[in-house]
Amino acid sequence: MGVCMLLLSAVTLVFPAVTLAYRVTGSVGGIVVLPCGYPPSKESSILCWGRGSCSAFGCNFPVVRAEPNKAAWKKSDRYELNDGDASLQITDVSLDDSGTYCCRVKTLDSDLQREIQVEIQHALMLQNLVRGAVENVLTLPCKYSAKDGKNSMCWGRGNCGLSGCPHKILTSDGDKVTWNRSERYQLRGDLSTGDVSLTINGVFKDDEGAYCCRVMVPGPFNDLKTNIQLEVEDVNQVRGSLSEKQTLPCSYSTDIGRFPTCWGRGHCGVLSCHSTILSTDGENVTWRESDRYKVDESIETGHVSLTINNATEDDGGVYCCRVTVPGMFNDIKKEIRLEIQHAVHMTVSVGETVNLPCSYSTSEGTNRMCWGRGKCPTFNCRDAIITSDGATVAWAESSRYEMKGRLEDGDVSLSIRDVTKKDRGKYCCLVDIPGLYNDKTTEVNLEVQEALPGRGPK
Incomplete structure (x- = not known):
């Protein structure tokens, strides 16, 4: 029996900062408490909660912030700090509350950074959830009683609507498969007994999401509908x-x-x-x-x-x-x-304004995003300098940082005014796309040269 274990992740501790990781689960409509205790005898200079991993400074995408001699700020009345410590209570949770949260408590002699992974699930999702890994063969269950006869049916991508299957991928006349978008989609169950479970051969990360199984039963509103949620674990x-x-x-x-x-x-x-x-x-x-x-x-x-x-x-x-x-x-x-x-390379002169390009498709809605200094990490921005909740600029480290494009159209280009030599280096634009490893990233290398003679700032 093998007793060796891979070290799947590494945590670097730089004194006096301490990073700890926890996991919290909850159900839609319920209450979750994200633990973050610290010595009540010590007065904090910074106390905040944010969405995403902890950064070098403050909290990314803050939801609660408290500072000495200032009234506490919270993004929504659903967020409350517990008495006696920094734990966060979220009421009436929804699926959108899933993700990583950071608790940051900074005192004179310590800097606590605690990351909490929150998973909110719907009761129906728990019953109809299929999980698997990339390249596995997975089966999405769907059955009906065929004692009164076999029925035509379809499978589609997305939740079932009033009629038909959204983004159809397979159809059957009750006896055999009549059409499939790809040979990867098959019905391997016994169709004569009503087993129309969908088998996907060699799943990809892109296969993740909602699926609809619809059995057409004669009569108005008699169709049998089953929604299945597929989660694919990538490497x-x-x-x-x-x-x-x-x-x-x-x-x-x-x-x-x-x-x-x-x-x-x-x-x-x-x-x-x-x-x-x-x-x-x-x-x-x-x-x-x-x-x-x-x-x-x-x-x-x-x-x-x-x-x-x-x-x-x-x-x-x-x-x-x-x-x-x-x-x-x-x-x-x-x-x-x-x-x-691919990294974008740009050159600008001291004192000028530069526009670092970044955009994404908003066909399925806007997304949270951030700009940070340095290479793009796997999740979130390191050393974030400006963030957006998808509709507005949520936070900026300096008034020199702006996003002047149409955020609603996915233009999240970064404008930097009065460029100095310290602005040279690598920048990362990271758009938070739902799903594991779906984030869109753009890296920009910025070179800053001395102001050209006779040219003033733009």
Whole structure:
């Protein structure tokens, strides 16, 4: 029996800041309490709750804020701070309340940053929820009684409406499948007994969402409708930029010994790495496909993260880290998806105004977003400088930062006035798209040069 475990995530603690993670679940219409205790004897200089992961300064997308000698502010009456500590109570919760929250309590000698993952579910979703991983074969259940005869039916993407199936993907006349959008969609149940469950072969992340099974029963309003929610778990994701060094994290405990490791392209196989690009014997790298692939950490301590130098577009895709542990099916496997981003390069002179481009489609509504300094992370912005709730600018670190485009049309370009040398560097525009790893990101590299002779600020 294998006793090794992958370190799936790493938390960096920089004294005196402390980051802790919790998970809270609740049901639509109920009340949830997000715990965040701190010594009541200590007066806080900053106390806030925000949506998204904790940032270096304050709270992103604040929902509650309290400061000494100032009245507490809250975005909605649904948010209340508990007496005696900083715990947040949210009443009448909805599905939109799901996500990550950050509690930030800063005192003279400490900086508490607590992240809470909130999952709000509907009772119907709990009954009709199917979960699976990328590339699995999943079946969405749907049955009816066929004792009085078989009926035509359809499957569609989205919740069932008054008639038909939204965004139809498959139809049946009761005896056989008459049309399907893709061979991936099949009915493998016994149609003669009314089993019209949908099987999806090799699911993708894009398959995630609501599905409608509709059985057409003669007579007005007699149709049988079943809504199914599909959640697809993707592999871990790392974002990087062209021509830069990218590191794919992987490590294991060496308490019972060191083991051979391989890195391969594609999903992990049953017994080995596919398309191996690097391998170790537990102590040293024994083979690599290219000098661009390296393991920079100490292999003998179980740190086998893969570094790819000078990344290209072809480096994007899924990678497998596999640690070969003796015993049947004891191997440790970790899959990582590397996304290579195109960065926009811009040059501006000191004193000018620059407009960093970023936009997204609003065909399904507006979304929360933020601009931050540095490379785009997997979730939220690091060192956020301006945020939007989708309709208005919610917060800006400085009056020099503005978003002058039409937010309702998805134009979230960042305008920076009176540019200085300190403004040079990388910026990240991150649009919060619902769903795991769906966020849209844009990186901009800004170069700042001295003011040209004879040219004043624009």
